Amino acid sequence: MNHDHDASMPDGVDLRALSAFVDDELTPAERERIAALLAQHPQAAARVAAWRAQKAALRALCGAPLRDGTRHDVPNRAELPGHQASGAADEPAVIVLRPRTPWWRRAGLAACWLAVGAGLALALGPLAPRLTGGAWNGLGARAPAFAERADIAYAVYTPERRHPVEVAASEEEHLINWLSKRLNRPLSVPSLQEYGYTLVGGRLLPGETGPAAQFMYENRSGARLTLYVSGTARDETAFRLLRDGNRRTFYWISDGLGYALSGPIAEGKLRSIAVDVCSALGGKPEAWQ
Amino acid sequence: MSFEAEVISWLPQLRRYARALTGDRAWADDLVQDTAERALARWAAFRPNSNLRAWLLTILRHLYIDQLRGRREIAVDEESAPWRNLEAPQREVDGLVLRDLQRALYVLPLEQREVLLLVCVEELTYQEASQALGVPVGTVMSRLSRGREHLRVLLEGPATEPATGTAQGPARKPPLKVVRTPR
Numbered sequence: 001m002n003h004d005h006d007a008s009m010p011d012g013v014d015l016r017a018l019s020a021f022v023d024d025e026l027t028p029a030e031r032e033r034i035a036a037l038l039a040q041h042p043q044a045a046a047r048v049a050a051w052r053a054q055k056a057a058l059r060a061l062c063g064a065p066l067r068d069g070t071r072h073d074v075p076n077r078a079e080l081p082g083h084q085a086s087g088a089a090d091e092p093a094v095i096v097l098r099p100r101t102p103w104w105r106r107a108g109l110a111a112c113w114l115a116v117g118a119g120l121a122l123a124l125g126p127l128a129p130r131l132t133g134g135a136w137n138g139l140g141a142r143a144p145a146f147a148e149r150a151d152i153a154y155a156v157y158t159p160e161r162r163h164p165v166e167v168a169a170s171e172e173e174h175l176i177n178w179l180s181k182r183l184n185r186p187l188s189v190p191s192l193q194e195y196g197y198t199l200v201g202g203r204l205l206p207g208e209t210g211p212a213a214q215f216m217y218e219n220r221s222g223a224r225l226t227l228y229v230s231g232t233a234r235d236e237t238a239f240r241l242l243r244d245g246n247r248r249t250f251y252w253i254s255d256g257l258g259y260a261l262s263g264p265i266a267e268g269k270l271r272s273i274a275v276d277v278c279s280a281l282g283g284k285p286e287a288w289q
Numbered sequence: 290m291s292f293e294a295e296v297i298s299w300l301p302q303l304r305r306y307a308r309a310l311t312g313d314r315a316w317a318d319d320l321v322q323d324t325a326e327r328a329l330a331r332w333a334a335f336r337p338n339s340n341l342r343a344w345l346l347t348i349l350r351h352l353y354i355d356q357l358r359g360r361r362e363i364a365v366d367e368e369s370a371p372w373r374n375l376e377a378p379q380r381e382v383d384g385l386v387l388r389d390l391q392r393a394l395y396v397l398p399l400e401q402r403e404v405l406l407l408v409c410v411e412e413l414t415y416q417e418a419s420q421a422l423g424v425p426v427g428t429v430m431s432r433l434s435r436g437r438e439h440l441r442v443l444l445e446g447p448a449t450e451p452a453t454g455t456a457q458g459p460a461r462k463p464p465l466k467v468v469r470t471p472r
Contacts, residue, residue, distance in 0.1 A: 019434035023408055025415050050445075051437050054390075055409040061387050061394070062309040062410045 013037055013044055022051045143242045145208040147251040150228030150260030151244050153205055153214050158224040165201030165216055175202050179213040179229075185257070187229060190280035192217050195273055197225055208258075209233055225263035225270075227277060232258035239278070239285070241267065250274035254283035292335070296328050299342055302411060303349060309406050310353060312395050320356070324349040343413070343420035350403065350421065357399070393443035401436030408433055 009015065013034075020026050021034045038045040157164060167175040172189065180187045182204055189199060197217035205212045205228075212230035232253060242249040242260075248270050251260040259281065261274045275285040300321060307317035307324075327348050328335075335344055394402060407413045407421060408429075415433075419426045 015434040016430045058409045
């Protein structure tokens with residue numbers, strides 16, 4: 001839609017000139033010329049009249065003070081009382097200035113925090129496993145295979161109601177001898193009575209580097225914990241946590257054996273049980289406390 | 290007059306312009322607040338002897354266009370269209386006529402609406418409008434005459450052509466049947 005040149009307008013008149021005439025933006029000579037032209041061409045005159053009306057209507061619509069075409073370059077606030085409606089009466093009287101910090105200061109501050117963060121990470125990084133109760137394995141570190149096997153074994157055997165174990169606790173001596181023999185080292189089964197868990201029994205499982213033993217405990221409400229023992233090729237003494245769903249497994253290595261205590265109970269509680277188990281089995285929990 | 294006081298003295302007009310431009314009172318007030326804030330924070334960017342009003346209008350316009358991108362839906366949905374929220378003042382001109390004008394005003398593309406409001410309502414010279422909009426004076430003139438025609442056609446239909454039924458009536462309305470009344 002091109003309205004610049006309207007076919008209905010006489011030659012020599014373009015709408016831009018008429019428009020400028022309405023706004024009194026023409027040079028005196030041009031104005032003379034257009035005025036003369038309007039006298040001859042009623043259509044052009046009608047257009048100018050329509051636009052003038054439009055201008056007045058727009059001003060009325062927007063609540064601008066009515067004037068007779070004179071320009072005021074000075075700001076005037078609702079100088080006519082009749083224009084209060086959309087004028088100054090309901091205008092917010094304040095402009096809120098939020099403090100604005102220059103970009104370089106914000107950038108500087110950000111850089112400072114970054115440096116502080118990096119420094120903290122460097123300083124506290126080595127302490128992290130201790131601070132998080134062994135839950136933090138370092139960047140990208142994976143739990144050793146025996147801990148994962150312990151976790152899986154827990155998931156597989158603890159739901160068993162009728163055959164949770166191969167050898168029941170009633171034959172505790174036989175159980176210990178049997179598993180000690182298969183793992184080729186003397187085992188002992190710590191008591192968890194203190195925590196309300198009694199031994200259910202144990203079973204032999206295929207482990208990472210050979211046979212592994214799983215001892216199962218149960219409390220009065222039927223909640224179960226397992227202690228998994230397996231030979232491991234790894235040799236580190238750190239005490240760590242593996243999380244899998246709602247199951248938690250604390251694991252550690254002591255004297256060439258990997259131990260893992262698993263259960264769906266609160267981390268803090270499982271941790272204190274694990275610490276006890278560790279020391280009962282001849283480990284040194286003080287090393288990682 | 291201090292820079293601050295001068296900025297403040299323009300606020301009522303900025304507010305009027307923002308209301309007309311957006312058709313939304315609350316939005317307009319926010320726009321003016323943002324404009325004033327930005328202007329006062331960036332006073333150093335203002336060249337002392339240039340036109341303060343044009344500078345303020347430029348800031349307001351940039352803010353408006355930014356915010357418009359986030360509120361695209363406004364111009365589309367008839368129910369929440371701006372003219373429903375803006376009350377036409379009832380004065381010399383018939384309220385109904387003003388309502389139609391209002392409706393037509395928001396049908397115009399932004400480029401035509403803003404130049405019409407700046408020149409007709411805010412009475413900026415073409416020179417000032419060209420500054421505020423950041424376009425040459427020639428462009429201001431073309432947009433203005435196109436906007437005027439567009440608005441006129443929206444309100445009256447093209448008066449110069451015989452009414453043929455396919456004429457461009459008010460845009461974005463279902464086509465109306467033209468029933469001639471015998472004279």
